[in-house]
């Protein structure tokens with residue numbers, strides 16, 4: 001039987017429970033007991049009333065913490081096991097509130113103060129899982145606003161051994177920041193753990209796709225295929241009119257990844273329509289829109305619809321100049337045999353602005369152009385460029401070697417139709433897996449955070465990591 005416990009009373013002169021650092025009587029005391037709708041703070045936030053949302057959210061945190069300390073904490077101390085379920089609800093609820101608090105601080109340009117707020121919230125629930133959650137938010141804080149991986153990783157280390165963690169959000173963040181450091185087996189172990197804990201279909205889709213890309217990278221097409229087929233099948237069950245921008249994008253990307261593997265053009269078209277749908281939402285920054293147009297371009301390219309591909313890449317460039325779309329646009333001109341247009345575009349590319357995988361794409365396109373044109377100077381450049389890249393993956397290493405040999409043959413004046421044809425085939429093979437590095441990042445802050453900021457900056461991350 002559950003004992004009767006005396007309700008928790010927070011001293012008026014003590015620091016407020018909302019983390020503001022103010023005294024309780026000067027902070028939430030007057031408003032925390034007032035009746036209000038659940039979700040009032042997120043509604044205020046959505047209506048862009050950030051200051052009001054902040055005050056409301058603080059009051060919610062205070063109220064919930066007092067409730068927790070009155071009803072959950074005492075039986076927990078007594079070791080009353082059924083209370084673990086309530087504890088779980090408390091942690092989730094309070095996390096949700098901290099999330100809104102985070103977003104309010106972000107919008108009000110108060111993020112600098114947020115780590116101290118989090119420090120003060122650390123003891124609101126006195127269990128390790130809650131403290132882990134505080135580290136989670138502190139890590140996101142350290143990553144913001146420029147996605148500074150170094151400080152983020154440093155912060156996340158405070159969690160200690162990840163083996164013990166069973167919180168899906170923390171694992172997702174860990175996956176995002178540390179996956180590249182792992183070997184294949186460790187990577188799969190982490191991804192599988194996340195998959196087992198994921199409740200939302202979109203999370204399952206995302207990590208299933210991430211798992212598939214790991215197999216693609218070791219050239220295990222069959223395994224990748226079966227994972228992606230499963231993922232798409234599951235996604236189809238969930239796609240309806242209430243699909244969000246984020247879900248449409250992710251599902252489109254997964255279909256795009258699968259379509260060349262099973263030579264399914266209809267699937268590529270379906271991906272295009274989902275990507276277009278994601279553009280209907282007022283959710284993206286111009287960098288985000290540029291990314292989506294680029295992916296539509298990729299799909300068109302895969303369908304050999306060169307003119308439409310060109311159109312989408314051009315649109316992507318308009319929105320965000322000097323991105324990899326320039327390289328892909330040049331590639332389209334190669335296929336439509338407009339070599340001088342392709343060359344002009346490639347000459348304008350700023351290779352140092354590209355992510356490492358995209359830099360590799362640039363080198364490949366450059367090589368094929370030089371082979372097709374037979375220009376000695378370009379061939380020399382290509383030879384040099386091909387030597388600057390290094391792949392861990394056998395698949396890409398093979399193709400790199402093959403192009404290098406073609407370049408050398410052309411240089412030795414044995415350029416012929418077959419070499420050119422072969423170079424194009426190699427390029428097609430590479431570019432078909434061009435989204436091998438698709439960024440399958442989790443939607444860390446839910447709808448409302450600037451996902452594209454994350455997407456965009458994480459490309460830099462990959463570059464720092466690999467380059």
Ligand SMILES: [Zn+2]
Nearest residue numbers: 016018027028
């Ligand atoms: Zn307060």
